[in-house]
Amino acid sequence: MLQRTISALRSETWEAVNRALVASAKQEKLETGAVVRIDSTVTTALMHHPSDSALLWDAVRVMSRLLRQAAKLPGAAAIRWHDRRRLAKRCAVDIQYSRGKDTRCRLYRKLIAATHATRAALQRAATRLSARAGIVVEHWRAQVDHYLPLIARILDQSERRVLHGQAVPAREKLVSLFEPHADIIVKGGRDVQYGHKLNLVTGKSGLILDLVIETGNPADAERFLPMLDRHIAHCGTPPRQMAADGSYASRDNLDQAKARGVSDVAFHKKRGLAVADMAKSAWVYRRLRNFRAGIEAGISCFKRAYGGGRCTWRGLDHFKAYVCPPWWPTTWCCSPASNRDSAPTGSDSTATEISSIQLALPCTFAESATWSCYLAAKSPIDAPHASPASAFHHLEKQAFMDAH
Numbered sequence: 001m002l003q004r005t006i007s008a009l010r011s012e013t014w015e016a017v018n019r020a021l022v023a024s025a026k027q028e029k030l031e032t033g034a035v036v037r038i039d040s041t042v043t044t045a046l047m048h049h050p051s052d053s054a055l056l057w058d059a060v061r062v063m064s065r066l067l068r069q070a071a072k073l074p075g076a077a078a079i080r081w082h083d084r085r086r087l088a089k090r091c092a093v094d095i096q097y098s099r100g101k102d103t104r105c106r107l108y109r110k111l112i113a114a115t116h117a118t119r120a121a122l123q124r125a126a127t128r129l130s131a132r133a134g135i136v137v138e139h140w141r142a143q144v145d146h147y148l149p150l151i152a153r154i155l156d157q158s159e160r161r162v163l164h165g166q167a168v169p170a171r172e173k174l175v176s177l178f179e180p181h182a183d184i185i186v187k188g189g190r191d192v193q194y195g196h197k198l199n200l201v202t203g204k205s206g207l208i209l210d211l212v213i214e215t216g217n218p219a220d221a222e223r224f225l226p227m228l229d230r231h232i233a234h235c236g237t238p239p240r241q242m243a244a245d246g247s248y249a250s251r252d253n254l255d256q257a258k259a260r261g262v263s264d265v266a267f268h269k270k271r272g273l274a275v276a277d278m279a280k281s282a283w284v285y286r287r288l289r290n291f292r293a294g295i296e297a298g299i300s301c302f303k304r305a306y307g308g309g310r311c312t313w314r315g316l317d318h319f320k321a322y323v324c325p326p327w328w329p330t331t332w333c334c335s336p337a338s339n340r341d342s343a344p345t346g347s348d349s350t351a352t353e354i355s356s357i358q359l360a361l362p363c364t365f366a367e368s369a370t371w372s373c374y375l376a377a378k379s380p381i382d383a384p385h386a387s388p389a390s391a392f393h394h395l396e397k398q399a400f401m402d403a404h
Helices: 002-007 011-027 052-071 085-097 101-128 135-163 220-235 251-259 282-292 295-304 316-323 327-333 347-358 369-378 388-403
Strands: 035-044 183-185 193-203 208-213 241-244 264-267
Touching (some): 002 316, 011 208, 035 220, 035 282, 035 295, 052 101, 052 135, 101 135, 193 295, 220 251, 241 282, 264 282
Parallel strands (some): 035 241, 241 264
Antiparallel strands (some): 035 193, 183 193, 193 208
16 A cells, blocks of 8 residues: 555656755755766566567466456356466466477467467457446456457567567567566667666766656667756756766767757767867866766666666556656765765764755755654764764665655
8 A cells, every 4th residue: 555655656746856856956056967977777677578478378367367357247147268278378388498490389379379269258258248337347348458459469479470480670579468668678788678768867966867767778879969958958058067878979969969068078988089079188088987987876776775676566657656766865875975984073074064965955855764864874973983874875775665
């Protein structure tokens, strides 16, 4: 119930909260947006590794469940159908361990035929119950209307790929019956992931200034200018300096960024670009390149401390609501202000640091359990021998998980 309540908050609401946080930070001059860095990562969806046999087995299993539910609906006549779950599961398992193309095709034909037969039985049941009224029947019919088009796509792509030897484009593939919004993401030479790509922008303070959940698997170079335009639209002025990963590098992106008013643009990998074209000096380029590496800390904290590596909620709307909230505490967890291990531990410096950060936060967050844990972790009286950053890391994570 708690997870359902939290997931009811839309991603637009969380974005508005982050906008208010960033605006407050700018007002208190903790973040100007003049120096920014951009990078991308992937959050995977809650799904098993996709294969044609597994998707067909999922389809037979779901349709059989709907047929059993149809027989129990109030006022429904007896529905005759053959349960093919055992056959479908045996074929799916045999396909995994089969050797030889002919054997695999023969098993796939049996599995596809079982899926077609179960789908025909479900369509007949839906036709017979089309005139029935009632909330339960409407709910059952909505599930049928949701799953039948997806199952048709699974059958089509399986027949094209396995039986006809056709290559199905990635944008046309359905990788999950339960998470149809999931995209096929390939980043460099790493393993294929199934979920959504995230593009994010952070400032010099460590604040997450912008976050975009992409559709499909666009190249990073294609998203450089749109992310820059979003930043200009939100801040009103272009950043003075900008650092990005090497995958964003291109001559057109560099020229367009300069034309928009960015003085120095540093790509982690040059990709044939001269340092003199990107920054005013080699020293500035090295500083920006090293500054870009700091965004990896925020991504690592988001994935490992707050479970951002894998979304555990169902549906695209819940996926967006799941991804957005962790960026708020991650922002402070990875900001320079909360990771000054080498800073003096006297009461004056600690009080100054706390008050300067607290001014940038909305009062609702400053009064929350997370902020209380931050104050406790930073207090030299309560934790004289503990590292402020490590204590805050642990206590804020615990408070955030308790609250969510």
